[in-house]
Amino acid sequence: MHWMYSCKDxxxxxSESMDRSLPFYQRVLxxxxxxxxxxxxxxxxxxxxxxxxxxxxxLYGNELDASRAxxxxxxxxxxxxxxxxxxxxx
Amino acid sequence: xxxxxxxxxxxxxxxxxxxQYGDFLYRFALSRVKDPAVAEDLVQETFLxxxxxxxxxxxxxxGRTWLIAILKHKIVDYIRKKIxxxxxxxxxxxxxxxxxxxxxxxxxxxxxHKWAINPGxxxxxxxxxxxxxxxxAELPGRLAEAFMLREMDGLSTEEVCKALDITATNSWVMxxxxxxxxxxxxxxxxxxxxx
Numbered sequence: 447m448h449w450m451y452s453c454k455d456x457x458x459x460x461s462e463s464m465d466r467s468l469p470f471y472q473r474v475l476x477x478x479x480x481x482x483x484x485x486x487x488x489x490x491x492x493x494x495x496x497x498x499x500x501x502x503x504x505l506y507g508n509e510l511d512a513s514r515a516x517x518x519x520x521x522x523x524x525x526x527x528x529x530x531x532x533x534x535x536x
Numbered sequence: 537x538x539x540x541x542x543x544x545x546x547x548x549x550x551x552x553x554x555x556q557y558g559d560f561l562y563r564f565a566l567s568r569v570k571d572p573a574v575a576e577d578l579v580q581e582t583f584l585x586x587x588x589x590x591x592x593x594x595x596x597x598x599g600r601t602w603l604i605a606i607l608k609h610k611i612v613d614y615i616r617k618k619i620x621x622x623x624x625x626x627x628x629x630x631x632x633x634x635x636x637x638x639x640x641x642x643x644x645x646x647x648x649h650k651w652a653i654n655p656g657x658x659x660x661x662x663x664x665x666x667x668x669x670x671x672x673a674e675l676p677g678r679l680a681e682a683f684m685l686r687e688m689d690g691l692s693t694e695e696v697c698k699a700l701d702i703t704a705t706n707s708w709v710m711x712x713x714x715x716x717x718x719x720x721x722x723x724x725x726x727x728x729x730x731x
Contacts, residue, residue: 452642461712465686465693466704488648492719495651496668499658500687503608503665514566515559520576524554527580531587532550 451479456486460493543599547590553583557603564604567662568611568669578614582607605689612680615673637716649723664726671721675714682707683714 451459456479459472468476480487516524546556561582565575585606586593593602639645651658658664672680678700685691685699686707697707 452638453644454638454642457637457716458712461715462708465708465711485644485647488650489719492648492651492722493715495658496715496718496722497687499664499668501690503688512563514563516554516562516576516579520562521554521558524558524576524580524583525551528550528553528583528587531584 451475453479453483453486456480456483457489460486460490464493464497544593544595547586547593547595547599547602550583550587550590553586553603557600560600561603561607565607565611568665569614574614578607578610581610585610608688609681609684611669612672612684615669616677616680619670619673637720646720648719651723664722667722667726668718671718671725674721675717679710679714679717682710683718686711 456476459468459476462468463473463476480490546552558579561579562575565578566572569575569578582603586603589606593599637645653661653664672684675683682696682700682702685696686693691699693704693707693711696702696711697704700707702710
């Protein structure tokens with residue numbers, strides 16, 4: 447890898463840095479590139495936004511429409527389904 | 537501690553699942569698939585998968601969180617079947633697509649847009665998740681699985697490798713491809729972006 451990272455290199459390293467700790471020199475060269483490149487900076491923000499959204503999805507879940515609920519029939523069907531599977535008859 | 541104990545107790549008592557978690561799982565499924573009958577089927581599939589895996593539940597997370605994680609995978613499976621044309625299951629084709637992200641001098645071919653939304657509050661956008669689930673369903677199955685395990689279920693990279701039986705290097709490549717592909721898909725399909 448050339449000492450000056452390309453956008454392609456940086457996009458890959460941005461992703462890897464979310465899954466492992468990068469060596470010091472790679473972090474420095476990546477930051478150097480990011481300081482000069484607004485598109486890679488956006489890519490970084492997008493990766494981070496994806497992570498933040500996925501990890502907070504349950505917050506959204508708490509705001510779900512509480513008026514929507516399983517019908518009584520639906521509940522009965524599910525209970526029967528579980529019961530059947532537990533007793534091994536289904 | 538008491539809460540965890542009771543979660544383990546509930547998971548060990550499947551007959552209580554419908555009353556304990558049924559409505560929440562149903563609402564979550566309904567928010568993604570819109571169709572009440574499909575949402576109910578997905579809850580049923582989630583319960584079935586949970587029945588088979590319940591001895592793995594050790595109470596490290598809440599029972600509800602554990603079940604929601606299963607449900608999310610079921611939702612993506614459902615959407616994938618529904619669209620019936622996952623762009624490809626061949627990762628090589630995705631590599632070709634990714635090469636089109638960059639030009640010959642390895643600079644962005646299609647420059648990343650500025651997302652017209654506060655990235656930290658992205659999860660408040662209802663339509664964001666609709667598009668995200670659709671984009672996940674269009675990914676090759678293994679990539680979607682790796683991404684969901686890592687980002688939605690919050691597994692460590694080591695745990696993802698174990699679950700998918702892949703090397704660490706493989707997991708980094710797969711997660712990179714998944715993120716790049718999702719980023720591009722969201723940008724193409726989600727209205728919350730600007731040039």
